[in-house]
Amino acid sequence: MPTITFLPFDKTAETDGSETILEVARRLGLPLESACGGRKACGKCKVVIERCAEPLPAPSERELKALGSLIGVGYRLACESAVGRGEIVVRIPEEAVCRTPVVLTSGAGGGTGPRVKPCVRACTVDVPEPVLRSAKGDLERLSLALRESHRMNGFDADPLVLRKLPGLLRTDAGTLTAVVRGGREVIDLRAGRQARLLGIAFDIGTTTVVGYLSDLTSGRVLSVRSALNPQVSFGADVIRRVSLCQEQEDGLEKLRSGIVGCLNGLLAEACEEAKAAPSDVVDATAVGNTVMHHLLMGLDPRYLAMAPYPPVLQGAQDVKARDLGLALAPSAYVHLLPLKAGFVGSDTIAGVLSAGLHRSGTPTLYLDLGTNGEIVMGNRDRLICCSTAAGPAFEGGHIEFGMRAAPGAIEGVRIARDSLEVSLRTIGGLPPVGICGSGILAAVAEMIRTGIVLPRGNFDESARSPRVRRGERGWELVLAWASETGIGRDIVVTRKDVSEMQLAKSAVHAGACLLQETFASPFRRVLLAGACGNYMDPRDALTIGLLPQNPGARILGVGNAAGHGSCLALVDRRKRTEAVRVAGWMEYQELAGNRRFEEIFLSGMFFPPPGESS
Ligand code: FES
Numbered sequence: 001m002p003t004i005t006f007l008p009f010d011k012t013a014e015t016d017g018s019e020t021i022l023e024v025a026r027r028l029g030l031p032l033e034s035a036c037g038g039r040k041a042c043g044k045c046k047v048v049i050e051r052c053a054e055p056l057p058a059p060s061e062r063e064l065k066a067l068g069s070l071i072g073v074g075y076r077l078a079c080e081s082a083v084g085r086g087e088i089v090v091r092i093p094e095e096a097v098c099r100t101p102v103v104l105t106s107g108a109g110g111g112t113g114p115r116v117k118p119c120v121r122a123c124t125v126d127v128p129e130p131v132l133r134s135a136k137g138d139l140e141r142l143s144l145a146l147r148e149s150h151r152m153n154g155f156d157a158d159p160l161v162l163r164k165l166p167g168l169l170r171t172d173a174g175t176l177t178a179v180v181r182g183g184r185e186v187i188d189l190r191a192g193r194q195a196r197l198l199g200i201a202f203d204i205g206t207t208t209v210v211g212y213l214s215d216l217t218s219g220r221v222l223s224v225r226s227a228l229n230p231q232v233s234f235g236a237d238v239i240r241r242v243s244l245c246q247e248q249e250d251g252l253e254k255l256r257s258g259i260v261g262c263l264n265g266l267l268a269e270a271c272e273e274a275k276a277a278p279s280d281v282v283d284a285t286a287v288g289n290t291v292m293h294h295l296l297m298g299l300d301p302r303y304l305a306m307a308p309y310p311p312v313l314q315g316a317q318d319v320k321a322r323d324l325g326l327a328l329a330p331s332a333y334v335h336l337l338p339l340k341a342g343f344v345g346s347d348t349i350a351g352v353l354s355a356g357l358h359r360s361g362t363p364t365l366y367l368d369l370g371t372n373g374e375i376v377m378g379n380r381d382r383l384i385c386c387s388t389a390a391g392p393a394f395e396g397g398h399i400e401f402g403m404r405a406a407p408g409a410i411e412g413v414r415i416a417r418d419s420l421e422v423s424l425r426t427i428g429g430l431p432p433v434g435i436c437g438s439g440i441l442a443a444v445a446e447m448i449r450t451g452i453v454l455p456r457g458n459f460d461e462s463a464r465s466p467r468v469r470r471g472e473r474g475w476e477l478v479l480a481w482a483s484e485t486g487i488g489r490d491i492v493v494t495r496k497d498v499s500e501m502q503l504a505k506s507a508v509h510a511g512a513c514l515l516q517e518t519f520a521s522p523f524r525r526v527l528l529a530g531a532c533g534n535y536m537d538p539r540d541a542l543t544i545g546l547l548p549q550n551p552g553a554r555i556l557g558v559g560n561a562a563g564h565g566s567c568l569a570l571v572d573r574r575k576r577t578e579a580v581r582v583a584g585w586m587e588y589q590e591l592a593g594n595r596r597f598e599e600i601f602l603s604g605m606f607f608p609p610p611g612e613s614s
Contacts, residue, residue, distance in 0.1 A: 053086025350565025
């Protein structure tokens with residue numbers, strides 16, 4: 001049986017020879033990048049063939065194009081290369097190791113203060129023992145006790161709760177605590193007096209997932225845990241994941257079970273830190289974009305990719321945790337906040353809640369840049385939203401040396417005006433291994449300021465520096481020489497990378513301009529949500545023309561606004577009602593086929609001339 005060994009992980013698998021190297025790597029759970037999900041389009045799944053008992057087939061056209069001279073030193077694309085029939089040893093190079101990104105968790109937990117009004121409450125009762133002359137049922141005696149002590153006139157009890165009742169009633173001398181949801185349903189029973197109630201708020205991003213375990217009586221966040229969304233191995237963006245559901249019969253189930261496993265992992269870790277058990281958690285909220293929402297619920301997302309992009313449903317949902325496969329108290333509910341549209345999900349609604357746009361008098365532009373750019377413009381009088389297909393550049397996708405914001409990613413760039421020498425800042429201060437979204441944005445902004453890149457996006461070929469050179473793929477700027485990097489190769493910004501940034505910034509700029517025109521009044525502040533928005537330097541955003549020119553508008557980072565909104569809705573049930581009102585009241589502007597959007601998009605492709613942008 002042929003075998004394949006992956007270095008530096010030292011993992012070996014047997015294979016029948018029909019699989020690709022990527023398929024075996026996935027089977028072993030190895031962190032190999034595959035931004036396009038194995039569709040041979042991204043060029044990220046690089047491996048180096050170290051040893052091979054039988055020669056592999058010659059590189060395909062696609063590999064030659066994606067890898068260039070790297071082919072000569074043994075590089076291949078893992079999704080393109082079959083394992084073959086003999087023993088093979090491959091190395092996953094540094095730049096192809098899928099790292100867990102640094103996750104933005106701040107923005108949650110603050111400001112909840114006294115606004116705590118959870119959906120669940122703990123009702124402790126002393127249930128009288130049955131007596132011979134009136135042998136009332138356990139449930140009827142519990143009902144009587146709840147009526148007398150907590151003025152509850154009738155309630156529903158989940159069948160799983162009923163199963164616990166007889167045993168619990170006969171411990172602790174009949175004292176027990178009923179966890180009551182919405183004043184109507186008993187969702188858990190505990191022996192004795194137990195006032196502590198726990199809940200967890202999830203923020204399910206396309207790339208990262210965060211869980212905030214909270215005390216529902218104080219509103220305090222007890223523990224925060226984050227992880228890479230395991231669906232990333234099937235594609236970096238939502239469209240690839242929707243495609244998987246179209247192409248493979250079990251595609252939806254693969255994605256659903258992946259995210260459920262991830263949420264259960266976060267729940268277990270957060271509970272361990274708080275010295276609690278997952279089954280102690282009696283309430284949960286979840287927010288995410290519409291595709292993430294559908295995949296968690298097991299709803300077929302395929303129509304989200306077809307005009308007019310209808311979601312299966314838009315309203316807020318309360319679903320039993322056990323029906324989703326989540327390991328909280330089995331009768332607890334998970335509240336999924338409402339969606340607005342196919343590409344404006346509950347994460348945007350939660351961001352609006354967190355930033356308080358719907359209550360503020362200040363006209364505000366709210367941007368959440370990820371693989372899609374969600375934009376909201378307005379104030380308490382009117383809110384308008386849209387989603388722009390900015391592409392993955394703001395998360396380092398489609399960039400030659402692009403990577404997520406993980407340790408070793410270049411996140412800050414400065415270029416000396418006279419010498420064009422480059423200084424870099426990397427996440428964790430490690431030798432650079434790639435460029436993340438804020439890094440590529442900073443690099444392009446500096447290239448504009450120093451004149452290396454001209455307003456049309458082309459390189460100034462007369463720039464006098466060895467760093468500005470003609471490479472295999474045309475003009476490029478060397479950010480780090482091979483000897484300085486963690487991958488042993490020069491890290492460069494190519495002309496194509498600059499074009500990707502032009503497309504991305506132009507899509508966001510056009511969406512923001514259009515919303516501002518519709519609102520018919522200029523914004524007075526900009527709120528940048530999400531990781532890229534928070535780590536980018538606002539001056540860089542202005543230099544590349546990401547934002548409409550609006551002198552005097554303040555630009556602020558608001559952290560993980562979606563996660564914070566999820567936390568608010570967890571500890572304060574009034575926020576759930578507010579979210580439903582916002583989702584219904586906020587206007588949605590469709591950009592597909594919008595002539596005005598296309599006009600602004602095309603006219604915004606160039607960069608502002610240096611000096612005009614700030
Ligand atoms: Fe192989 Fe994208 S090219 S996963």
